[in-house]
Amino acid sequence: MDLSELIMHIQQLTPQLAFTCCVVNGSIMTLKEIEDMGYEEFCYRSRINIPLKLYKYFPDKEVFDKMGNKVNYSNIALKNNTVYMQEPRLFDDIYDSDINIDFYQYQKYRLMEYCRRCGLVIDDGKSTEEIGTELLKIIIKSIENNNDFSHIFSTEGASQIESLTNEIFKNKIIVGLENNKDIGQVVFKIMEQEYQDYVKELKNTFRISCFATTPFSQLMWGGAYANCHHGFCIEYTVLPNDKKYKDIFYSLFPMVYCKTRPNITKKLVSWKDRDKTEEYLWDIYFNGTLRKSIDWVFQNEWRLLMPFKKKNDNDYNVEFFPITKVYLGNRMERERRKEIMDFCNDSNIPYVGVMKNSDVYEMQECSLKCEECFKYKSSQN
Structure with missing residues (x-):
């Protein structure tokens, strides 16, 4: 099927x-x-089912970089055998890597967490307003008893991250009260900013490079991915046993295409100030980075996921598996086609043109060498 x-x-x-x-x-x-399955089994199954060939479509056009210079990033990827690790927020799917975390639920469970740190156990059945009131009471009482903010939390943080978060929370209250004497409004703004920062953090935990499993997807050729057939598609051969590509191999995963978006707000709030484990990683993978709408199932996408700490833009270009073939778009201009053919010949990389199938609406590999094609020859005149 x-x-x-x-x-x-x-x-x-x-x-x-x-x-x-x-x-x-x-x-x-x-x-x-x-x-x-959990993280370990999903990883194991991904490894044994990974295709031996992966494909990436490139638009092959110039764009302006941050300095205002024209750059053809597709050409760089071809010549350097690299792939660029992109931010998910720049993808065309607005849901991409967007974990469903509800603000009002976040606010409730986060207020409960701060209550716990103040030594107050709160019933989950209480409303957000009731929980907020209880937290404000204990904060105000601590300030009145100690004449400062240093004793708001009754115990040391369970981790270094939690202790740091406690200090940040106290400092934000102090700063907030400089401009607004209503401590309730100050705490609400802290919750709002925490939520926005956390959503951003979750979405940018990983950078991503996307791959297809066929070089003949008409939807991929016909859209922005390959510039409406003017671009090209690169074939990479996966080498599971080559130590050089070990990190790459173990960072490739298939997408999960479905209709539903889970709400894991409570679980994510519990993870916020804890050391991140495989269980946390699985939550991010399964509910965000590797989950897409069923509308995109035609892509049958595999993703390279890698965490990066940015030093400069070049850090996001990583060497990938060897290029073993280049597919030239059906509408690629002759001059550009020749440039790529010359590069492939010099680099001992096979190449082939992609043509329309005369019987069905599918793209296929051309049986002729590009140099022998009448379209290529006639454009020389």
């Missing part, structure tokens, strides 16, 4: 099944199956 058939099959399922199923690497599974 190909991807188009899979999409039709998913659409024909009953609503209940449609909300519980997903597509992973071309296979229909239940979301519970994936969730129950």
Whole structure:
């Protein structure tokens, strides 16, 4: 069953099944199956099912860099055998890597957490307003008893991160009260800023590079990915046993395409000031970075996920598996086609043109060498 058939099959399922199923690497599974795997098993299955060939589509056009200079990043990727690790917020899918974390729930559970640190255990059944009131009472009482803010929290933080967060919280209250004497409003603004910062942190935990499993996707060729057939597609051969690519190999994962977005606000709040473990990583992977709408299932995407601490823009270009073929877009200009062909010949990289199939709406590999194609020859005149 190909991807188009899979999409039709998913659409024909009953609503209940449609909300519980997903597509992973071309296979229909239940979301519970994936969730129950956990991080280790999902990683293991990803390794044994990874395609031996991965493909990346490039628009092959010049854009302006931050300095205002024209740069063809596609050309750089081809010549340097590198892939760029992009920020998820710049992808075309507005949901990409966007973990569903509700502000009002965040506010409630975060206020409960601060109450706990003040030595006050709060019932989950209380409203956000009631929890906030209890926290304000204990903060105000601590200030009145000690004439300062240093004793708001009754115990040392459970971790270095928690202790630091406690200090930040106290300092923000002090600064906030300089401009607003209403401590309730000050705490609300702290919650609001914490939420915005946390959402940003979650979305930018990883940088991403995306790969397809076929060089003949008409939707990929026809859109921005390959500049409406004017660009090219690079084939990479995966080398599982080559130590040089060990980090790359173990950082590749298939996307989980589904219809539902889980709300894991309570769990994420509990993780906020703790050391990050594999369990946390799995939550970020399964519920964010590797989860996309079923609408994108045609891409059958694999992702390279890598955390980066930026030094300069070049740090986000990483060497990938060897380039073993280049597919030239059907509408690529002759002059540009020749430039890429010359580079491939000099680098001993096979290349081929991509053409329309005369029987079905699919792209296919051209049987002729580009140099022998009548279109290429006639454009020389």
